[in-house]
Amino acid sequence: MPEGDTVYAAATRLRAALDGERLVYTQFRVPSLATADLSGRTVTSVRSVGKHLLIDVSGPDDHPENGAVSIHSHLKMEGAWHVHPLGRRWRRPGFQARVVLRTDRREAVGFDLGVLEVLTDPDSALSYLGPDLLAVDWDRAEAIHRIESVPDEKIGIALLDQRLVAGIGNVYRSEICFLRGVLPTRAVRDVEVGAAVDLSRRLLWSNRERTARTTTGQTAANARMWVYGRRGQWCRKCGTPIERGDLGPIGEDRVIYFCPHCQT
CATH class of the missing domain: 3.20.190.10 (MutM-like, N-terminal)
Structure with a gap:
């Protein structure tokens, strides 16, 4: 994707x-x-x-x-x-x-x-775009500011909003929310935005030259993701079955994966 x-x-x-x-x-x-x-x-x-x-x-x-x-x-x-x-x-x-x-x-x-x-x-x-996560002159402070400017928005939607920060899609937002231990439906105001932004930058930067994207650090085809695309499979951390839902702006629902135990 x-x-x-x-x-x-x-x-x-x-x-x-x-x-x-x-x-x-x-x-x-x-x-x-x-x-x-x-x-x-x-x-x-x-x-x-x-x-x-x-x-x-x-x-x-x-x-x-x-x-x-x-x-x-x-x-x-x-x-x-x-x-x-x-x-x-x-x-x-x-x-x-x-x-x-x-x-x-x-x-x-x-x-x-x-x-x-x-x-x-x-x-x-393209001036409407938020800071590019892969830009050499990456503006971390501006990315945090833009996301925090929508405190009532769901974090899973905010991460996907290219006007706030540019580069994240369905795969990364699922993985970022899992690694931060937050449900994608949690409000931005209840999330450590700086930590989520830093993680986003690290994940995209580490994968920018890979032929096969991984967020787990593993390269085997069945071991690259924590939750994305793993509905019904056991969570790699706690063993709870991974769930799948839809989350997006009205009329633009997009798939989201999460662990109901590890993410709160």
Whole structure:
């Protein structure tokens, strides 16, 4: 499931393939960008911001400093970016491709992207996001302040609100609540927000370069998570069966896993 660490890893792969390279071919396979053509321009940077991925591209050759844009994508549930040498067969069906970017040596393809757009001012467009948990200049104090500004909100919902802190998804919020020993329905005012924020940063940071996410420190497929995806299985700490529920804004219920004994 794409969360901040997944997007960070995707940006790292794309940066290695595209950063500083001239695009010789671009194809956008969404109606709103059907006529867009960024060929001939140079990729100036690739970065992740929470769950968002930005590929910054220079302006035209005659005025590279003017007309610079960013290819903004969000993976949502099914999206992925693949990078490979030119001519290699795609690992997903062509009808799932939403954008194709080629340099002289490599090709990057975005499949099933939940969001794909070209922005002239990406920083303003994403200014609503809370502090990015994987940013080098991570603002811990601001993240704590934003979460504590909604004291009556359930902690499980607050952690998922990208306006408060960016990068956490369903997997991490279940694991964070378990490791902090709090039910996801507990109000923010009754939670040690600083400790939860610090744990969030550590978990995402330690997984940002892993191929298989783990919150237990174990890498075996059946041992990576404390509670997420383990409904009915025994809690690794107390032996109580793990439960599953739905928790999210009205009309946007999202799955949550928890131990009814270890979490209060």
